[in-house]
Amino acid sequence: MPFKDKVFRFSKRLLVSTEEAEDATQELYLKLWRNREKISSYKNVEAFAMTMTKNYCFDRLKSKQASNLSLVHSNYRENGTSLDKKTNLNDSVSIVHQLIAKLPEQQRMIIQLRDVEQYEYEEIGKMLDIKQTAVRVALSRARKIIREQLIKQHNYGIN
């Protein structure tokens, strides 16, 4: 399975929970397997798989919105309490994780696909079905938000 890790990481970025992401990966591969004859005619199977992952995760998020997802979100809010903040400040990596988690879905996906998975703008555009320029705009916005937050946190840590 050449890109299963990418699918897994991408769905984890969207669904937050590891178990959900594992289920999503499994489900996606089943779907690909069932359509394997159709898929072999596609030029870029990986991009197609990422699009399918995105759609599947969105479906999951929609159906889970009422029950489980609210729990996940409250977990994140709890991290914002003063005590957790102090301990997390040392762990700069988890700060970045939380900053990305707070971004809107579109920006989160683009950050994941570009900065973690290192796809070309053109590929990302195809995966998310948007224009390259839109990818760049959203990416730039996301990167700037993260930078601002990081600088804020950095100064806060020094004081």
Next chain:
Amino acid sequence: MESIKIEQLIEKYLDAETTLQEEAVLQDYFVNSKVAPHLEEYQALFGYFAESRNERYTKTIQLKTKKTNWKWFSVAASVAILFSVYTGYNNIQERAEAEIAFEQTQKAFQLLSKNMNKGTAAIGYLGEYQTTTNKIFKQPVK
């Protein structure tokens, strides 16, 4: 000298105008070399990206669940058939046993009734005996 170049790259990076190669340069700088103090906050960012890239899907992917489902279905079906055949066979056997028992009890009753008839025939003689005694002995007049 190098940090100026990095600063320029960061500007481009924030505007999403860097190529993948340039981003790899940034990545390499922030993960592997000594970072200038005023650029430290980016270290966490690129460190995080590098770390996330190492996350792996550790479970095994199962693809042939549909086929195994059928297999289990057939196993369940054959078990059901075996069970029904077994209970059906048991039923037939029970019935045969019941028939044998019925025949045997019927025989026993026949034997009983034969002997009973013999007994009643003997009682008939007894009746004869009674009439002869009545003839011999005069009956008291009522």
